[in-house]
Amino acid sequence: MTTIINTEVKPFNATAFHGGEFVQVSEADLKGKWSVVFFYPADFTFVCPTELGDLADNYAEFKKLGVEIYSVSTDTHFTHKAWHDSSETIGKIQYPMIGDPTGAITRNFGVMIEEAGLAERGTFVIDPEGKIQIVEINAGGIGRDASELLRKVKAAQYVAAHPGEVCPAKWKEGEATLAPSLDLVGKI
Numbered sequence: 001m002t003t004i005i006n007t008e009v010k011p012f013n014a015t016a017f018h019g020g021e022f023v024q025v026s027e028a029d030l031k032g033k034w035s036v037v038f039f040y041p042a043d044f045t046f047v048c049p050t051e052l053g054d055l056a057d058n059y060a061e062f063k064k065l066g067v068e069i070y071s072v073s074t075d076t077h078f079t080h081k082a083w084h085d086s087s088e089t090i091g092k093i094q095y096p097m098i099g100d101p102t103g104a105i106t107r108n109f110g111v112m113i114e115e116a117g118l119a120e121r122g123t124f125v126i127d128p129e130g131k132i133q134i135v136e137i138n139a140g141g142i143g144r145d146a147s148e149l150l151r152k153v154k155a156a157q158y159v160a161a162h163p164g165e166v167c168p169a170k171w172k173e174g175e176a177t178l179a180p181s182l183d184l185v186g187k188i
Helices: 047-064 077-086 104-108 146-161
Strands: 013-018 021-026 034-039 067-073 097-099 121-126 132-138
Touching (some): 013 077, 034 047, 077 097, 121 146, 132 146
Antiparallel strands (some): 013 021, 013 097, 034 121
């Protein structure tokens, strides 16, 4: 398996449900700011609304960091609207919900379950240059945690803003970082 870390997001064009409207979204929309592309298997399911609702509950925190969230499934933008209109949990969503019925975006990110035509639970954090900095893929039955994603985004932003420093395990904003050097080898 080839890594996609530090690779540029491949070109795509899609329709999303956002702010009560259908809008066009492309890879160009990811540039110039930090983005999270959050793949999930399908609308009107079980684990998916808990994850999307958790992101909705934490959306203001992501926005404070200058991060836009894009949820993506292989459903259509019409299905996203119907789900948004019929579910109290999904009705809280203020971020774009991208429809990928052809699976092109899902394949671009390497998270298509071909035999099912559905996306894996894939999370991608993309920097302002459009390069992928974090990849996380969970099995279908394992939901993700928006607060842990926020921590990872803060770490990625810190490392990007502080060349020569790295964030250790469990790093939280304001805590000590490391400056890799020969002096640290074998002493951590």
